[in-house]
Amino acid sequence: MANPCNIANVTDLEKFIVKEAPPTIYYIPNFITETEEEYLLQQVYRAPKPKWTQLSGRRLQNWGGLPNPKGMLTEKLPDWLLKYTEKISALGAFARKAANHVLVNEYKPGEGIMPHVDGPLYHPTVTTISLGSHTVLDFYKPVCETQSEVPQTEKSRYILSLLVQQKSLLILQDDMYKCYLHGIQGVSEDILSEHVVNLSSTDAHLGNALPRSTRVSLTIRHVPKVVRANLLLGKK
Numbered sequence: 001m002a003n004p005c006n007i008a009n010v011t012d013l014e015k016f017i018v019k020e021a022p023p024t025i026y027y028i029p030n031f032i033t034e035t036e037e038e039y040l041l042q043q044v045y046r047a048p049k050p051k052w053t054q055l056s057g058r059r060l061q062n063w064g065g066l067p068n069p070k071g072m073l074t075e076k077l078p079d080w081l082l083k084y085t086e087k088i089s090a091l092g093a094f095a096r097k098a099a100n101h102v103l104v105n106e107y108k109p110g111e112g113i114m115p116h117v118d119g120p121l122y123h124p125t126v127t128t129i130s131l132g133s134h135t136v137l138d139f140y141k142p143v144c145e146t147q148s149e150v151p152q153t154e155k156s157r158y159i160l161s162l163l164v165q166q167k168s169l170l171i172l173q174d175d176m177y178k179c180y181l182h183g184i185q186g187v188s189e190d191i192l193s194e195h196v197v198n199l200s201s202t203d204a205h206l207g208n209a210l211p212r213s214t215r216v217s218l219t220i221r222h223v224p225k226v227v228r229a230n231l232l233l234g235k236k
């Protein structure tokens with residue numbers, strides 16, 4: 001397994017590139033400590049009930065505002081999230097910009113998210129801290145890049161997977177953000193196959209069967225188009 005690291009000693013992202021994947025994925029195991037993980041989970045579950053939005057396969061919380069094409073009406077991030085948005089921004093994950101939005105997703109075992117791209121509302125980088133459980137993230141070629149003569153099934157577009165362990169930081173940029181889709185199968189257990197390309201950066205092994213528990217992900221991004229509340233009220 002790669003050397004344990006915590007947020008204090010990640011200065012050079014280059015050494016965390018997943019070389020087996022198209023550009024660019026960074027996978028940083030043990031980005032946060034167990035104490036930080038527990039604290040973050042406590043904060044997520046302290047949020048009032050209306051902060052949660054229930055979707056069919058997961059539930060979520062939006063922090064920082066609601067991204068939309070007209071511009072996100074920004075809300076101040078709470079200090080417990082700001083600590084991490086600032087540290088990840090300082091790594092240069094969003095070029096010289098600062099993350100201003102966090103989506104919290106909660107997945108129970110058996111839940112997942114359909115393959116998708118995160119799209120143009122965000123600076124083309126997504127960074128994710130995982131809490132509580134591992135998951136396996138699957139990547140797919142976009143529809144336009146696959147042979148049009150053969151049926152374009154999810155299976156024929158699948159390219160690789162990543163084991164994303166709790167306490168890790170994952171960064172997707174470049175083609176992996178802009179072109180390839182990512183998704184999580186709604187299963188209760190992951191059997192690690194040779195398609196999981198980052199096993200050497202984890203403490204798991206080929207063939208392991210890993211039961212999932214509840215996973216909370218903090219998806220940290222920069223939304224470039226924002227609207228200040230006082231502009232909406234017609235003030236200067």
Ligand SMILES: O=C(O)CCC(=O)C(=O)O
Binds near residue numbers: 103113118219
């Ligand atoms: O939970 C994750 O790691 C993925 C979340 C995601 O893809 C999204 O919120 O768009």
